[in-house]
Amino acid sequence: xxxxxxLGTRRRSSMVKPIAMITNIDxxxxxxxxxxxxxxxxxEAASGIGKSSLLxxxxxxxxxxxxxITLDGRNIRTFSNEExxxxxxxxxxxxxxxxxxxxxxxxYENVEIVNQQTHFRKKEYIRALFEQLGxxxxxxxxxxxxxxxxxxxxxxxxxxxxPCSFLFLDEPVSHLDDDNGRIMADILKKDQAERxxxxxxxxxxxxxxxxxxxxxxx
Amino acid sequence: xxxxWKVLRQNISIGQLCGFVLANIIGLTILVVGLQLYLDIxxxxxxxxxxxxxxxxxxxxxxxxxxxLTGVKPAFSPAEIEQIRQQDFVSKIGVFTSARYKVDVTLxxxxxxxxxxxxxxxxxxxxxxxxxxxxxxxxxxxxxPIILPRAYLDLxxxxxxPTSSFPALSESIVNEIIIDLDLGHAPNNLLLKGRVVxxxxxxxxxxxxxxxxxxxxxxxxxxxxxxxxxxxxxxxTNPTDKxxxxxxxxxxxxxxxxxxxxxxxxxxxxxxxxxxxxxxxVICVLACYVLILSIFLxxxxxxxxxxxxxxxxxxxxxxxxxxxxxxxxTNALSVLTAMVxxxxxxxxxxxxxxxxxxxxxxxxxxxxxxxxxxxxxxLTAVNAVLIRRSIDKTH
Numbered sequence: 001x002x003x004x005x006x007l008g009t010r011r012r013s014s015m016v017k018p019i020a021m022i023t024n025i026d027x028x029x030x031x032x033x034x035x036x037x038x039x040x041x042x043x044e045a046a047s048g049i050g051k052s053s054l055l056x057x058x059x060x061x062x063x064x065x066x067x068x069i070t071l072d073g074r075n076i077r078t079f080s081n082e083e084x085x086x087x088x089x090x091x092x093x094x095x096x097x098x099x100x101x102x103x104x105x106x107x108y109e110n111v112e113i114v115n116q117q118t119h120f121r122k123k124e125y126i127r128a129l130f131e132q133l134g135x136x137x138x139x140x141x142x143x144x145x146x147x148x149x150x151x152x153x154x155x156x157x158x159x160x161x162x163p164c165s166f167l168f169l170d171e172p173v174s175h176l177d178d179d180n181g182r183i184m185a186d187i188l189k190k191d192q193a194e195r196x197x198x199x200x201x202x203x204x205x206x207x208x209x210x211x212x213x214x215x216x217x218x
Numbered sequence: 219x220x221x222x223w224k225v226l227r228q229n230i231s232i233g234q235l236c237g238f239v240l241a242n243i244i245g246l247t248i249l250v251v252g253l254q255l256y257l258d259i260x261x262x263x264x265x266x267x268x269x270x271x272x273x274x275x276x277x278x279x280x281x282x283x284x285x286x287l288t289g290v291k292p293a294f295s296p297a298e299i300e301q302i303r304q305q306d307f308v309s310k311i312g313v314f315t316s317a318r319y320k321v322d323v324t325l326x327x328x329x330x331x332x333x334x335x336x337x338x339x340x341x342x343x344x345x346x347x348x349x350x351x352x353x354x355x356x357x358x359x360x361x362x363p364i365i366l367p368r369a370y371l372d373l374x375x376x377x378x379x380p381t382s383s384f385p386a387l388s389e390s391i392v393n394e395i396i397i398d399l400d401l402g403h404a405p406n407n408l409l410l411k412g413r414v415v416x417x418x419x420x421x422x423x424x425x426x427x428x429x430x431x432x433x434x435x436x437x438x439x440x441x442x443x444x445x446x447x448x449x450x451x452x453x454x455t456n457p458t459d460k461x462x463x464x465x466x467x468x469x470x471x472x473x474x475x476x477x478x479x480x481x482x483x484x485x486x487x488x489x490x491x492x493x494x495x496x497x498x499x500v501i502c503v504l505a506c507y508v509l510i511l512s513i514f515l516x517x518x519x520x521x522x523x524x525x526x527x528x529x530x531x532x533x534x535x536x537x538x539x540x541x542x543x544x545x546x547x548t549n550a551l552s553v554l555t556a557m558v559x560x561x562x563x564x565x566x567x568x569x570x571x572x573x574x575x576x577x578x579x580x581x582x583x584x585x586x587x588x589x590x591x592x593x594x595x596x597l598t599a600v601n602a603v604l605i606r607r608s609i610d611k612t613h
Contacts, residue, residue, distance in 0.1 A: 061529065081534055081610055089531030100526040102225045113221040114530050162531070 033216060037165050038192075040199040040210055045218035051202035052097045054218070055168050058200070059092050060084050089117050093164035097171050097202075099155040103144035107135060107154050110143055115161040129157045132183055149175040156184055160191055167192075169201040172208050185209045219539075222527065226540045229519040231512065238509040239548050239555075245501030246556035246590055251563050252495035254586040258568070259487060262575050273457040274345060274420055276474040277302075277466065278449045293446035302452065307462050310453040312345040314423070315431050318439035322400040323412070328384060338364075339423045340431035345451045348416030355430035361411050362399060365425040366392075368417040389417060402438035421451070422474060458484020506597045509548065510604055513541050517608055524612045538606045545601040553594035557587060 035041055035058075043051050056062040058069055060076040069076045071087075079087065088094070101110045108126065115121050130136055133153040138146055143154065152175050159167060173181040185208055192199065201208050279292035294302075294313075303311045317338040324333040343353070352363050375386040397412040418425065426434075435444070454462055463485075466473055517524060527537050560583065571578055 081528075085528065085531050085533040087531075088529060094529065096529070100522075100529060102523060102526065104228060105221065105224060109221055109224070113225070113527075116221065117531055158530075 035166065035198055035200060037198045038196045039213040040192075041201070041214050041216060042207060042212040043200065043202045043216045043218065044207075045202075045204075047204055049218045051204075051218060052170050055094070055170055055200065055202065059088070059094060059168065090163045091165045092168065093159045093162040093166070093197075094168045095155050095159040095170060095172055097174075099148075099151050101143040101151055101155055101158075104142055106140050106142055107138040107146065107150075108140065110154055111158045111161050114158050118163055120163050121161045126157065126161060129160065129187065132187060133157065133180065147175075149177075149180070152176060153180065153184070160187070164195075164197050166198045166200060169199065169208060171202050171204055171206075173206055174204060181206075181209060222532070222536065223540050225523045225527065226520055226537075228523070229516055230544075231516070234508075234512040234515075235544070235548060238505055238512060239552055241505035241508060242502060242549070242552035243555045243559070245498050245503075245505050246552055246593065247559045247563075248498030249495055249502060249593065250498075250556050250560050250586050250590040252491050252498055253589055254560055254564055254583060255567065256488070256491045256495075257581050257585060258564070258571060259491075261581060262571065262578060273454055274347075275452045275454060275457075275462075276421065276449055277452055278472050278474070280470050280472055291445065291448055293448045294450055295446060299447075299450060302450070305461075305465060307454050307456065307459045307465075308452055309455045310344065312341045312451040312453075313447045314449045314451070315340045315428065315435075315447070316445065317401075317426075317431065318435050318442045318444065319402040324398040324400070325395055327395065336424060338426045338431065338434075340426050340428045341421070341451060342428060345421070345453070346425065347418055347420040350415040352413070352415040353427060355427045355433070357433055361396075361413050362426055362430055363415040364397070364412050365416050365418050365421070366414055367422045367424075368419045369422065371417055401434060406438065408434070408438060423449075456484075458487075460485035502593065502597070505552075506601065509545065510601050513545065513601065513605060514608060517541065517605070517612075521612060524609060528609075528612065534606060534610045538602070538609045541605045541609075542598075542602045545605070546598050549594045549598045549601075553590055556590055560586060560590075 045051050057065050111126050130139055135153055138150055281292055321336050321338055348365050379386050392414050399410045399412045401408040524537055
């Protein structure tokens with residue numbers, strides 16, 4: 001995957017025709033959107049409009065839309081399962097809205113199960129993130145015993161422990177207090193400054209406090 | 219791998235896996251024991267061990283009511299003999315030659331004179347089961363060697379002698395008795411001496427050497443045309459060949475004694491073993507079907523975990539591996555247990571085979587081992603592919 005990485009949604013025939021949509025008129029995007037590495041995007045919409053769906057479309061998790069989503073010029077639909085696995089390992093890091101933690105793994109194991117694929121982060125770094133986000137006590141606790149807010153922070157750490165060109169954060173602070181939101185934003189800014197990835201975050205109203213290059217309203 | 223296993227081992231039903239392993243062990247054991255039994259019995263059936271030898275069968279045509287009334291002698295034409303000779307199961311064929319003259323015999327036993335009219339037949343020496351150096355004739359000889367059916371001696375010793383106050387006779391005593399032969403009609407008759415040189419268990423007729431038969435027929439009945447043979451003797455390569463019974467029955471031919479039984483028994487044994495192996499195979503397939511259903515159920519229960527592993531970059535191969543390992547290990551356990559049970563069952567039935575055929579050398583179990591390992595690998599491979607396909611479809 002060449003640099004700079006570009007994610008784009010393209011119309012297929014005319015300006016009028018939507019370029020990406022869910023058939024039951026949930027999402028309509030009439031103009032091409034280009035996501036560039038190193039920039040931050042905030043996708044905003046009311047609940048149920050399709051913010052999470054859009055993130056799933058971009059990553060190729062769902063294909064029930066019309067139009068085209070391209071990654072470095074290649075349609076995401078053309079990626080094989082193996083190629084998608086490689087994408088999720090090294091290019092596209094997700095913090096899902098439903099978090100997708102493994103309930104029987106501990107807080108640390110939920111992070112390590114991602115990290116062990118690439119050995120991107122050292123254990124000390126992960127432990128430091130747990131400390132910064134107030135999760136020291138949750139290191140050895142199964143995820144099923146954590147509150148939703150605690151699980152959200154573990155999922156955030158997990159996303160940071162993955163090499164990527166784009167980081168997708170689906171309502172990352174929906175269950176966090178402002179202090180934890182700020183800590184998360186600080187960590188993110190510092191990490192992004194080092195790694196230069198693009199951030200695509202969604203917001204239902206409560207937004208992760210970082211600078212956004214573009215707000216996309218659905 | 220440890221963490222993936224920790225995620226995916228949830229919801230594994232030990233009971234279901236044990237059920238599969240048990241059923242698979244039973245199926246594989248039946249299958250492999252059936253195969254090994256077949257391999258072990260095969261040398262005996264085809265007589266590498268001396269139990270069922272290449273056998274001789276005396277074949278005759280059925281006598282119909284019409285033949286009996288018209289006096290037509292049911293005989294084999296040269297074409298019919300040639301047709302039998304062409305059969306794959308026939309290795310050699312012998313034709314009986316009958317004496318074309320009258321035979322009267324007289325012998326003295328315990329100061330009693332016995333006299334009777336009888337007949338002679340001859341056949342090539344290769345078909346005769348009596349080894350005697352006296353079994354030869356030349357016109358200069360005064361004694362004609364004769365072979366009697368062993369059944370005749372038994373009939374005399376256990377039937378006639380006890381009820382007639384005659385002593386039982388051993389083979390050696392009978393061999394010493396000189397028989398007066400009056401062959402043909404006076405005045406051209408031949409008076410010769412005869413001596414029993416052996417008893418045949420195979421041929422139920424009174425035999426003289428082929429050389430004597432040719433000489434005496436030429437001498438006593440030069441103008442009488444030789445009749446077609448009414449009986450022939452057939453050497454078959456494998457008496458258990460089911461085609462033998464089928465051929466003789468299809469051509470309405472009679473086989474003396476119970477020689478056809480080994481053909482039918484051999485066919486029946488093979489059929490039985492094939493049936494047992496089929497049952498084993500069905501059990502195996504059903505067991506594997508149960509296993510794959512169990513694995514699919516497990517994957518269904520772990521659907522979210524599988525989907526999440528895929529979403530964080532785990533390949534289909536890596537996610538499939540734990541389930542494939544479960545299949546491999548359970549199949550390996552089944553195969554190993556089946557191999558151990560095979561050795562146990564085999565040690566039991568081999569005693570009976572050795573009793574049946576003491577000279578029998580045990581065949582190798584290597585083929586059965588390779589077979590059961592092959593079956594285990596095939597079942598594992600099929601399951602592995604199905605698991606991979608199922609995980610490939612999980613998004």
